[in-house]
Amino acid sequence: MNHQAASSSRETIRAQLQHIWGYSEFRSPQGEIVQCLLEQRDALIIMPTGGGKSICFQLPALMQTGLTIVVSPLVALMENQVQELRQRRLPAALLHSEVPKQQRKQTLWALENQSLRLLYLSPETLLSEPVWERLCQPELKINGLILDEAHCLVQWGDTFRPAYYRLGMVRPALLQSKPEGTKMAIAAFTATANPDAQKTIQQVLRLQQPESFRLNPYRANLHLNVQVVWTPRQRRQQLLKFIQARPGQTGLVYVRTRRDGETLAEWLLQQGFQTAAYHAGLSPDERRQIEKAWLGGSTQFVVCTCAFGMGIDKPNCRWVVHFHAPLLLSEYVQEVGRAGRDGKPATALTLISETTGFLDPDDKQRRQFFVEQAQKQQRSAQALSHKLPPQGNVVSVSREFKEGAIALSLLNSTGQLEWSDPFHYVMKPGNDQPAGQTNTHAAKQMTDYLKTKDCRWRFLLGAFGFALEATNLRCGHCDNCCR
Structure with a gap:
């Protein structure tokens, strides 16, 4: 040209x-x-x-x-x-x-x-x-x-x-x-x-x-905080204190499961807050109504799973609380990124159990479950790899084996199988290796982030491959920098 x-x-x-x-x-x-x-x-x-x-x-x-x-x-x-x-x-x-x-x-x-x-x-x-x-x-x-x-x-x-x-x-x-x-x-x-x-x-x-x-994810207006709580009751009290200190400010409370969302929203309603639980189990109409109420300002905050937020733009969202920490760092950055899109100061708070999880084992159990699920899926994929015809299509495999499509995907990600087109696969013999650990590694990264004593933004930039920008960064406004 x-x-x-x-x-x-x-x-x-x-x-x-x-x-x-x-x-x-x-x-x-x-x-x-x-x-x-x-x-x-x-x-x-x-x-x-x-x-x-x-x-x-x-x-x-x-x-x-x-x-x-x-x-x-x-x-x-x-x-x-x-x-x-x-x-x-x-x-x-x-x-x-x-x-x-x-x-x-x-x-x-x-x-x-x-x-x-x-x-x-x-x-x-x-x-x-x-x-x-x-x-x-x-x-x-x-x-x-x-x-x-x-x-x-x-x-x-x-x-x-x-x-x-x-x-x-x-x-x-x-x-x-x-x-x-x-x-x-x-x-x-x-x-x-x-x-x-x-x-x-x-x-x-x-x-x-x-x-x-x-573009690196650093946002100078977004203040990152992590707070240790000792019991489930203290977790709720900290959330309450945080919201009460911000009267009328719009926010989001992230939980990890549908059930957690409904229980917490009900408790917050009893405390006199106008809120709702949002998750993938709602009908499209119910979801639209909750989004509309939040975007329009008649609902101050929504208690939501990761199903809320992608593509929903509210520039003046002032805070995001992770009532439960996400399992992956990429989810965390996505979710805190909903706050302060208008460039004005915003806060992201994550509540975590103390490390032993003695009085509040929830976080520990959730992480454990995640890792075990991944291992279980990998084991069943390996077992299935010996039963599959050397070539076939995803429709018939899904029909014959429960979670067959997921097993094919896992075998593909470990190089044991190739797609010849979007619907047909070919097995690659002699490549019998355990599945990749990308998500378990990513889960460990999230734990390291929550425990770090370093500047939180510096940690995030490093983790996402922006080593140069991370080199001398001290954001000056995360909980670690403010200590």
């Missing part, structure tokens, strides 16, 4: 940004990412929560003819983005298991008629028969595949969302059905991926010489 063409296309891109979103300028590195995707190059993008990720892939999608597929992990996340696009009268749609029949029909029809620019799907829906068949039609032009919240591939891909590990075969399989010379870019977006996770994302998606855009 010559210099003149490059600058005129930059002008066109900026004009579109102004026209659709009303912004006159990009935040760095948004403009470069848009350019990269318009030129159909692969990319791996790590940007903190609230950094304006979605514009980076929505803008190039709207500027090209043809379809861009956005693979997204959560229904709430897809619905919020598509709703915003539709309000601006932009050709976007979504498909997931909860979409009503009539709407589903309309979307599939729009897909066939090539009247969509953006289609949001979960990995499972992307690989479902009716959708896959339509995507493989030779005349349907597909410009690219966007993986939003790409850390989910690493966190969930070999535990309970095995479709993630088959996404790397989507591009080669689709290209087989398209005219020769067709190009299709893949871009993975996330707020949190340490060097190991970046490697996994790159390998699983089969990214080709991806351009890398990495």
